[in-house]
Amino acid sequence: MAIDEISVAKSERRWATAMAGVSAVMLGAILYATLGLHLNPPSNVELIDPATIHVSGEFAEENLGTRLEPTGGIVTRLVTTQFSFSPACVVVPQDTPVTIRVVSPDVIHGIMVVGTNVNTMVIPGYVSRVRTRFTEVGEMLMPCHEFCGLGHSQMIAKVRVVPVSEFKPDADGRAHCAAP
Amino acid sequence: MPRLNRLILAHLWTAFAAFGGALILGLWQMWVRSPFAAPLSSSENYFISVTAHGSAMGYVLTTFFIMGFGYFVAETALKRPVPFPRLAWAGFYAGIVGVALVVGTVVSGRATVLFTFYPPLTASPWFYVGLVLVVVSSWVWCALMLIGMGQWKRENPGKSVPLAMFATTANAVLWLWTTVGVAAEILFVMLPAAFGLTEAVDVGLTRTLFSWTLHAIVYFWLIPAYIAFYTMAPQKAGGRLYSDMMARISFVAFLIYGLPVGLHHLFMDPHPATGFKAVQMVLTVLVAVPTLLTVFTVCASMEIAGRLRGGKGLLGWVGALPWKEPLVLATGLSFFMLWFGGFGGLINMSYGMNAMVHNTSWVTAHFHMIFGGSVVIMYFAIAYEIWPKLTGRAAPCVAHQRVQLWSWAIGMMILSLPWHLLGMFGQWRRVAQFDYSDPTISWWAPWMTASLIGGAILVASGALFIWNLARFHIADRAQRLDAAPMEPMQYAVALHPGSTPAALNGFRLWNILVLVLMTAAYALPIAHSFIVNPPHALVHRVNG
Structure with a gap:
C-alpha cells in the first residue's frame, strides 16, 4: 500500500478533529438549550412520605386536581397508584403556565401527556414536578409509562385543555372535568 | 481446533438457546400489542414474557456469548492455553444454575419485575440469587482473561498484546466496574428485601445504583462486535487494519467514558439534582x-481491502469488497443499522x-436497532466465522448464512422503524394492550401490524441461524476437514505494526482514570441519598 505511517496518523488526526468538532457543536446546542433557554429535565429533590400521602396535606383527596392558587398560579396535583390516577381526568386552561405535581404512595410510576413534552418519572419518596403550557384545546391521553405491576396497561388518565374563557374554577379555586 | 472448544461451544449454545426462546416470546409480545387477538393473551403472561425476553436477551445471550467468544480469543489470539480451564468450567456451571433459577422463578410468575427490576416491586429471592450466580460466573471469566493476558505479557516482554485480546480484556475490566452498581443494589437492597429482612427500600438509591450498570452494560454487549469490526472483518476482506493504535484508543475510550454516564437513564427522574444530570x-x-x-478506522481498513482487490476511484473499492463473505456482509449491515441506532441515541442523550x-417506543426502537441489530448481527457473523474452527467442519452452506444475515437486518428495520415513529408521537412503553378504538391512537394499528411482520421475519431469520449452526454438528463425516487441516484463526494485521506505548498495552492508567471519573460522576449522587435520607417505600412482593 502506498500510504505511509505519517499519512495514516495525519488522516486520523484530521478525522478526530472533525469528530471532536461535531461533538462540541452538539454539546454547545444542548448547553444553549439548558443555560440559555432553561430547558432542563424535571429534577425536584422534594421529599414526601409515601405512607402518609393520603392522610392530610397537599395530596389529600380533596386537594387533588387543578386549582387556581391564591397566589395566582395554576397547579395540577395528581396521585398515581396501582393502577389508576386520582383524579382520572384533569382540566387545564389553554396557553397558561401550569405546574403539575405528582406523587406515588406505592411503587414507581411515570406520566406523560401524549403529544406534549410533559414527561416525568414518579418515584415514591419524592414529589415530581413539571412546568408546562398546553397550546392546543382538546382531550389528551395521560398514561402511566413505567411498569408498575400487572395492571399497568389499564392505567390511563385524561387531560382536558379548555380555552381560558371556559376555565371556571369554583370559589375555592378548584376546577373539575365536567361530564363530557 | 481450540483445546477448549467444548467449553466455548457450551457457552455459545447456552447463549443461542436463550436467544431462540426469547425471540419467539418477542414475536408473541408484538402479536399481543397488535390489533389482532393473540392466543394466551393476558396481562400476567405478557409481563412474564417481557421479563423473560429481556433477561434472556440482555443477560444470558450476551454474557454467555461474550464469555465463550472471550475464551476463543484468549486461546487463538494469544496462541497459548487459557489458564485454569477447570475454574472456567466451574464458572460455566455456576452460570447455568443461575439461569435455571431465573427461568424457574420468571416462568412461574414469581419474578414479574422485568429485567430492570423496578423496586419496590420485589421478586422471589431466588430470581436475584440466580442473577448473582450469572454475574459471579462472569467474574470468573474476567479473572481468567486478566490472568491470561498477564501471563502472556510476562512470557513476551516488550511485545504488544494482540488487539483482539487487548479488547477482550478491556471488556473484562469494563464489566468488573459495570457490575459494581447492580451488585450493590442486589446484595444490599434487593436480597434483604426479598428474604423479608427489610420491609422498605430507598427507591431513588436503587435507581441510582442500577444506572451505574445500565449504560456500561451495553458497551459490554457491544465490544465483541467492535472486536469483529477491527480484527476479523478486514482480515476476511483481504485487507489490513488501518491503525492498531486508534483501535486501542477506541476500546480504552469505551472503558473510561462508558461508565460515568448512567444517570442519563434517569433524566426524567425527580431525585437526581439537575447538576448531577x-x-x-x-x-x-x-x-x-x-x-x-x-467508523473511520474500519472504513479505512475495508478501503485497503477493496483497493487491494482492484477497486478504483473514490468509492469503487466498496463494490470490490467480498460481500459474499458473511462477516463482510454483516459488517456492512451492522454499520447501516448503526446510523439509525446512533442517531436515536444522540436524541436520547440530548x-x-x-x-x-x-x-416511549422510541427508546425500545433505539436499543433494538443498536443492540438487536448492529450488535447481534455481528454475534451471528462471529459464530459463522468461528464455528468451523470449533467443529473442524466447513460451513455446509454459506448462501444460507447470507440469507439469514439479510433477513435479520431487514426484519429489524421493519420491526423498529415503526416504533421510532410511534414513539415520536408518544406511544408509551411496557403496555400489553392498546385500545385501538380510541380515535387518538387508532392510526397506530397499521404501524403495529408492520412491526408484527418485522417480528415474524426476525423469528424466521433466528430459526435459520440456529439451523445454520446445528448443521455443523449433524453434517456428514465426509464434510470433516480431516484431509486439509483447519487453518488456525487469523486476526487482521495492522498496516504499520509498530510498537505500542505501555499505556495502551495494559489497563493500570485507565483503571485510575475510571476511578477518578466514577468518583466525580457518582460519589455525590449516591451520597445524596444518604444526606437527604428520603422516606423509604414499602416493599411490594410479586412472589406468586
Whole structure:
C-alpha cells in the first residue's frame, strides 16, 4: 500500500478533529438549550412520605386536581397508584403556565401527556414536578409509562385543555372535568 | 481446533438457546400489542414474557456469548492455553444454575419485575440469587482473561498484546466496574428485601445504583462486535487494519467514558439534582467519540481491502469488497443499522429533548436497532466465522448464512422503524394492550401490524441461524476437514505494526482514570441519598 505511517496518523488526526468538532457543536446546542433557554429535565429533590400521602396535606383527596392558587398560579396535583390516577381526568386552561405535581404512595410510576413534552418519572419518596403550557384545546391521553405491576396497561388518565374563557374554577379555586 | 472448544461451544449454545426462546416470546409480545387477538393473551403472561425476553436477551445471550467468544480469543489470539480451564468450567456451571433459577422463578410468575427490576416491586429471592450466580460466573471469566493476558505479557516482554485480546480484556475490566452498581443494589437492597429482612427500600438509591450498570452494560454487549469490526472483518476482506493504535484508543475510550454516564437513564427522574444530570450528559457526548473513530478506522481498513482487490476511484473499492463473505456482509449491515441506532441515541442523550421520547417506543426502537441489530448481527457473523474452527467442519452452506444475515437486518428495520415513529408521537412503553378504538391512537394499528411482520421475519431469520449452526454438528463425516487441516484463526494485521506505548498495552492508567471519573460522576449522587435520607417505600412482593 502506498500510504505511509505519517499519512495514516495525519488522516486520523484530521478525522478526530472533525469528530471532536461535531461533538462540541452538539454539546454547545444542548448547553444553549439548558443555560440559555432553561430547558432542563424535571429534577425536584422534594421529599414526601409515601405512607402518609393520603392522610392530610397537599395530596389529600380533596386537594387533588387543578386549582387556581391564591397566589395566582395554576397547579395540577395528581396521585398515581396501582393502577389508576386520582383524579382520572384533569382540566387545564389553554396557553397558561401550569405546574403539575405528582406523587406515588406505592411503587414507581411515570406520566406523560401524549403529544406534549410533559414527561416525568414518579418515584415514591419524592414529589415530581413539571412546568408546562398546553397550546392546543382538546382531550389528551395521560398514561402511566413505567411498569408498575400487572395492571399497568389499564392505567390511563385524561387531560382536558379548555380555552381560558371556559376555565371556571369554583370559589375555592378548584376546577373539575365536567361530564363530557 | 481450540483445546477448549467444548467449553466455548457450551457457552455459545447456552447463549443461542436463550436467544431462540426469547425471540419467539418477542414475536408473541408484538402479536399481543397488535390489533389482532393473540392466543394466551393476558396481562400476567405478557409481563412474564417481557421479563423473560429481556433477561434472556440482555443477560444470558450476551454474557454467555461474550464469555465463550472471550475464551476463543484468549486461546487463538494469544496462541497459548487459557489458564485454569477447570475454574472456567466451574464458572460455566455456576452460570447455568443461575439461569435455571431465573427461568424457574420468571416462568412461574414469581419474578414479574422485568429485567430492570423496578423496586419496590420485589421478586422471589431466588430470581436475584440466580442473577448473582450469572454475574459471579462472569467474574470468573474476567479473572481468567486478566490472568491470561498477564501471563502472556510476562512470557513476551516488550511485545504488544494482540488487539483482539487487548479488547477482550478491556471488556473484562469494563464489566468488573459495570457490575459494581447492580451488585450493590442486589446484595444490599434487593436480597434483604426479598428474604423479608427489610420491609422498605430507598427507591431513588436503587435507581441510582442500577444506572451505574445500565449504560456500561451495553458497551459490554457491544465490544465483541467492535472486536469483529477491527480484527476479523478486514482480515476476511483481504485487507489490513488501518491503525492498531486508534483501535486501542477506541476500546480504552469505551472503558473510561462508558461508565460515568448512567444517570442519563434517569433524566426524567425527580431525585437526581439537575447538576448531577448535567455532568453525566457532558460525559455522554464524549462516549460518542469512540464509535465515530471506529467508523473511520474500519472504513479505512475495508478501503485497503477493496483497493487491494482492484477497486478504483473514490468509492469503487466498496463494490470490490467480498460481500459474499458473511462477516463482510454483516459488517456492512451492522454499520447501516448503526446510523439509525446512533442517531436515536444522540436524541436520547440530548437532555431536554429526552422529555419527548423518554419511556416511549422510541427508546425500545433505539436499543433494538443498536443492540438487536448492529450488535447481534455481528454475534451471528462471529459464530459463522468461528464455528468451523470449533467443529473442524466447513460451513455446509454459506448462501444460507447470507440469507439469514439479510433477513435479520431487514426484519429489524421493519420491526423498529415503526416504533421510532410511534414513539415520536408518544406511544408509551411496557403496555400489553392498546385500545385501538380510541380515535387518538387508532392510526397506530397499521404501524403495529408492520412491526408484527418485522417480528415474524426476525423469528424466521433466528430459526435459520440456529439451523445454520446445528448443521455443523449433524453434517456428514465426509464434510470433516480431516484431509486439509483447519487453518488456525487469523486476526487482521495492522498496516504499520509498530510498537505500542505501555499505556495502551495494559489497563493500570485507565483503571485510575475510571476511578477518578466514577468518583466525580457518582460519589455525590449516591451520597445524596444518604444526606437527604428520603422516606423509604414499602416493599411490594410479586412472589406468586
